[in-house]
Amino acid sequence: DAEITQSPRHKITETGRQVTLACHQTWNHNNMFWYRQDLGHGLRLIHYSYGVHDTNKGEVSDGYSVSRSNTEDLPLTLESAASSQTSVYFCASSTGHNYGYTFGSGTRLTVV
Amino acid sequence: AQSVSQHNHHVILSEAASLELGCNYSYGGTVNLFWYVQYPGQHLQLLLKYFSGDPLVKGIKGFEAEFIKSKFSFNLRKPSVQWSDTAEYFCAVNDKTGANNLFFGTGTRLTVIP
Numbered sequence: 001d002a003e004i005t006q007s008p009r010h011k012i013t014e015t016g017r018q019v020t021l022a023c024h025q026t027w028n029h030n031n032m033f034w035y036r037q038d039l040g041h042g043l044r045l046i047h048y049s050y051g052v053h054d055t056n057k058g059e060v061s062d063g064y065s066v067s068r069s070n071t072e073d074l075p076l077t078l079e080s081a082a083s084s085q086t087s088v089y090f091c092a093s094s095t096g097h098n099y100g101y102t103f104g105s106g107t108r109l110t111v112v
Numbered sequence: 113a114q115s116v117s118q119h120n121h122h123v124i125l126s127e128a129a130s131l132e133l134g135c136n137y138s139y140g141g142t143v144n145l146f147w148y149v150q151y152p153g154q155h156l157q158l159l160l161k162y163f164s165g166d167p168l169v170k171g172i173k174g175f176e177a178e179f180i181k182s183k184f185s186f187n188l189r190k191p192s193v194q195w196s197d198t199a200e201y202f203c204a205v206n207d208k209t210g211a212n213n214l215f216f217g218t219g220t221r222l223t224v225i226p
Contacts, residue, residue, distance in 0.1 A: 031212050042202060042218035043156075050212070058213070090155060094212060098163045100146050100204075101214060103155040 002027040006091050006104035013111055019078040021107045023091030031094040032074040033101065034058075034066065036087040043090065049074055081111045114139040114205050118217035125193050126225050133188040133220050135177075135203035145186040146204040146214065147177055156202065162186065163208070173197070195226045 004025040013019050025032065030051045035043040045058030047066040055066050063085060065077045078085055088108050092101035115138045125131060137143065147159040160171025167179040177188045186203060203217040 033213070035216075040218060043216040045213060045215075048213060092156075096212060098144055098161075100148075100158045100161050101156075103157070105155045 029093035116217035
């Protein structure tokens with residue numbers, strides 16, 4: 001069965017370190033997205049991609065970057081982790097406007 | 113830009129009570145509308161969606177939602193809730209013709225008391 005997987009599920013890192021969160025989907029979806037979920041804010045879009053080599057900034061992109069070298073993967077990198085980036089991160093993929101998103105199980109990141 | 117408002121932050125109901133969660137969006141163009149559910153410790157799952165046709169949409173687990181264009185609303189309903197419906201519910205919207213980015217509300221936490 002097709003799926004979307006995120007790794008790791010939990011991560012603790014220190015302030016200033018570079019961290020990469022993985023997202024891999026086997027739906028063959030062109031569109032992929034990264035969101036962070038924080039209490040009182042719901043889900044906020046960090047970065048998104050509509051295809052290989054395409055990346056775009058979302059609402060809260062400062063301090064984050066993504067790259068899309070193939071259809072299946074959209075890794076999210078925190079260049080220099082900050083305590084404000086402690087959050088739950090969700091990756092999602094979609095085939096088009098009318099279909100909604102399929103979400104991964106999330107990565108809980110703690111920056112100490 | 114689109115925005116989505118969910119006015120109820122936390123709703124507490126007894127089992128068998130009826131549920132209605134409010135969702136209003138702000139956008140001048142044509143939109144697709146979605147409700148997602150997040151059970152404790154899990155990822156978001158699609159409950160139902162509206163993109164055209166009958167404004168009353170039925171989803172999984174007995175949920176339904178009604179799109180009222182004149183009120184920019186897409187409220188979620190269920191006639192009789194169960195303890196297993198305890199979860200967080202998110203309304204979301206995207207532009208039919210623009211970027212395929214979903215804008216989410218801040219969510220409503222539903223607690224159902226047995």
